[in-house]
Amino acid sequence: MTPEELSAALVRILNALASDGRVSVEIPETVRVERPKNREHGDWATNIALQLGKKAGMNPREFAQLVADELAKEPGVSKVDIAGPGFINITLDAAAAGELAKAIVEAGASYGTNDTLTGHKINMEFVSANPTGPLHIGHTRWAALGDAIVRVLRASGAEVSAEYYINDAGNQMNTFALSIYNRLHGLPVQEGGYPGEYIQELADAIAKDHPEVKGLTEEAAIPVLRQFGYELQMADIKKTLADFGVSFDTYFSESTLHESGAIESSVERLREQGHVFDEEGAVWLRTTTFGDDKDRVMIRANGEPTYFAADAAYYLNKKDRGFPEKMYLLGADHHGYVGRLKAIAAAAGDDPEFNIEILIGQLMSVNGARLSKRAGNIIELRDLIDWLGSDALRYSLERVPADSPITVDPELLKKASNDNPVFYIQYAHARSRQAARQAEARGVDRSVFDASLLTDPTENELLAALGQFPSVVAGAAASREPHRVARHIEAVASAYHSWYAACRITPVGEDAVEPVHNTRLWLNDAATQVIANGLGLLGVSAPEKM
Template sequence: MTPAALADLVRATALDVLSSRGLDTSVLPETVTIERPRNPEHGDYATNLALQLGKKLAVSPRDLAGWLAEALTGQDALTSVDVAGPGFLNLRLAADAQGAIVREVLAGGADYGTGDLLAGRRINLEFVSANPTGPIHLGGTRWAAVGDALGRILTAEGASVTREYYFNDAGAQIDRFVRSMIAAAKGEPAPEDGYAGAYINDIADAVLASEPGALGLPDAERAEVFRTIGVGLMFEEIKKSLHEFGTDFDVYFHENSLHESGAVTKAVEALKESGNLYLEDGAWWLRSTEYGDDKDRVVIKTDGNPAYIAGDIAYFQDKRSRGFDLCIYMLGADHHGYIGRLKAAAAAFGDDPDTVEVLIGQMVNLVADGKPVKMSKRAGTVITLEDLVEAVGVDAARYSLIRSSVDSSLDIDLDLLRKHSNDNPVFYVQYAHARVSSVLRNAADLGIELGELADFDATLLTLPKEGDVIRTLGEFARVVASAAELREPHRVARYLEELAGAVHRYYDEKGAKVLPKGDEETSPLAVPRLRLYQAMKQTLVNGLRLLGVSAPEQM
């Protein structure tokens, strides 16, 4: 019995108890909270439902807990129900009820852990969106890992997710990039406000290889050649790096298309007509403070050119026109101001501001030999995605970036991630999978037949560590749903580490022998334990897949 099924059982029982005593059943929560006690001696699960309801019903929580315990006692799925403290209920599952978790894992297979929390939702998930003026730096790399994992998790909960990259191919940063390439092609130092690094020289050389006479063209034509070819080359390289990192996008949206198509002008005119733009000091301002922003924002500057927010406004409108009912923006640490302005822009169009969600990611630092790593071999000024992957590999890079909340800055210890030890979290989880795979492989080599899943006898799995593993397996679906609801992929990583710990402890348990040695007969415990190993393997695979991390069979 999974925690969700147990929660349903407790709620149904509580409904009967309250009804039979003439108490108000409307106070019952839709979902009963079921948790695993810190001390396993207290039971397999616990609920504070009686404490939640006591005051609302004007009943002693401990008395209410006693009534619930009496009603739950005798349920086939439970071996004991005890009242603790001021009104907690401690619940212990029957062996066969625990075995139902193993059956659910194996019956679900690759779909185990998925749900329908977000069924019917159409979500636009925009992340990375780095300017095409250089390789992806560590902040963008964090979003590449976290954003891709979040997309997988939202999809696992039934959402239709479009992963989108906003290609900033308009604006001053592109002009600086072009001037930097031209300077490199001429053998001159980078402009003071330009970009430096070996990659600039490489792209400048590639432009000249494609257009050998580019430097001899008039200034405007020369700039256009370097812009068209250079930006294209840089963006293709960014896409290649992301693909090799395991992150791909459904849509690459060009900012410039909003200006060329007239979408920006159309959005601005709509806001003028609605009165949500006003003219002051020669500029057009969005009345964003009326919708919760900390200040009004300039949309059209005094020179008549659109400010950056004009493109953002038109881009939001474009997303909504494509049918998305939720637009998630994953932005860098210096973009806190975007939360208010994007929600205000939505509200100014008469839209629900909650159709906009903005996630802000904090900075990432690399540490090696106890010291910060600050210089890239290729980019010269910042550490890049390629630098991190070269140092530790794709799996370790992705996992280390995902396993911590994006709300906090992150220090990545390169020395730790290179170690094949339990101190390395990605190794710890992957090694658990490799160990489980080894047992199953050896069982297959011995020709042990597992029979039909329906015949699996869970009552033989009586070791405490077997119960620990099974109950941890049962938590997976709830963790995935929570990660989707809160937009926190790190919850899946931390769950996998908890599961890996339970797996390693069970594997090392002397009394948990699975396979015969030499001429020994196969134990009756072999089949149920191998089914448990299959469930461990499936859940580890499913969890790692949600993070875009591989599950090696051998290490």
């Protein structure tokens, strides 16, 4: 019996009690079951009686007793106890608990997926680095966390579009182009320009593919170099992201907002809502109406739109593309954006508590990381990947909450020891695959399954950890916290290592294969599947051998 099946049984019992008139209360669609902190209290527990008892006008223990009496009749339930003010503790018989192993193997890659967010359509923007240089350490954390959040949201039924906003408008692009122009002609980069060897690399690549550019005047060359440099730099960014296991469904160009008239249109749309006013020759959005600390200029007195105007046009564009929910993943220096973005949503007639969500990630650092020789004054993501490996870097970032600062320890990540969390988990997966290969060599297969034979305490612990995985994924999606998945598969790996040390999958010596060996192979492969599924949600590989 899986936790989901147990939850469904509780819902069925509650509905039956309501139909019989024994309780009068609105029954929830799902009932949460959890592992009790003290294993002596049973396999699973629920506090549903505490939630519904008083609403039903009953003492919670009295309500719990009604549920317990019916639950005890369910096949696979060995014992039901009531503890404290109304907690219901549930013990399954060995066969019912062990059935989970087979269910997981049969579910395969789909085990852990759930429908808790079905119906949600989300546009999630993250990374969005300027196309004027390589990705660096400041972009690394949200690249890893953002991609993992996308994965857990999709695993929980949400329809998610991952989006990268390309800031390819404004003076920064002309500065970028002029930097390339100067390097193209053997001149030093201008004051305020972009330093680093990558600018020379871009200039050399353009000179090779488009030699005619070198003969253009500065005025004529800037727009050409702006476009060629942009294309080359975005290709570099996309390759680095791919090497990090991060992909986007959409790369959205800011310049299209300016070229299409979307910014002017957004101003008029917000004016129609009654929130735009003119003052001192400029056009303003009255964001203070919605809690912002000051009103924001959209169009300057000289007729030039502000970055804020582009933000508003971009928000409305997402809305027009059919995304009710819009998520923004921003860096630690972007706290000031929260109020103004929520004000845009409210001014557009949306609910800022539902239609827009802004996550702020704290800074990360890497001990011993060196500034990039290519980029000159930054630590490049590509260098971190080459140094630490994508798996180790991603996992180290994803196992810590986004709102906590983090310092990555390279020496730890390079250790092939249990102190290294990513090694510990990947080794559990590799060990389980090796165990399966050894079982096959000894003639142990999955032709027999008898769940009642999984009686060792370590088997109970492992099954319990495996059973919690779907609810952990759902919780990670709801809270936007992929570190919950990481920490849980660490617990699964720990339970697996303990079980592996205590229980044999293969017979001793020349002894015959018995049903317990076949059944344990099912449990071994169930652990393999959960670890692989968990690592997959984090964008980390599950190695066959180590």
